[in-house]
Amino acid sequence: MPKPEFVYVTYIETTPEKLWHALTDGNFTERYWFGAHLRSDWKVGSSFEMVRGDGTVSDAGKVVECDPPRRLAYTFVNQSDRYRNEFPALATFVLEPYGKLVKLTLTHEGFAEGSQFLEGISKGWPAILSSLKSILETGQPLEIPYAALKLDS
């Protein structure tokens, strides 16, 4: 049985500094992350939140690791009734420069067997990280309709 985790690797024509900014600046994340404004002071142990346009918090957790522009790790779980009782699993971003490219590896792990949230993030991350690559390379995010994630199926 495969481990209950999600791994995503992509390559982006950018610099580690720009990619770090894109992953940690709330005003920037709003543009490609389904409108989510990431809110944290990025100190280890500090709170980490995804804030919707109306000011409500959709997801919450804590910063576990922050080593700019190389490694960023935080826990979070969605605050809706469907997921909020799940253990907040750990998302780790590793940024490795190769010439004009940065290899970005996201590992999201620590889910319980049968986690519904793992199913949800497995649909969400490819859309978010694909849009992140587009905005850094073209200046424009992807406009992926939220419904296209088919979170309910």
Add this chain to the structure above:
Amino acid sequence: MTFDLEPRGNIVKLTVTHDDIDEGGKTFLGISEGWPMVIASLKSILETGRSLPSDLKSSSQKEETHA
């Protein structure tokens, strides 16, 4: 292996499934490094007209020396 293309407005969702290979075997490790590069470059060339720079190759070689 299977390529599945699903249109979503101005976007296409591409799902690549490569199965029937031994997990942890040489082929599995190789394609796990290879596909993300190829697919990332495919996305770039379709969206920007340019493939990713050949620095990708040095990335692959570097990892082989680590392996």
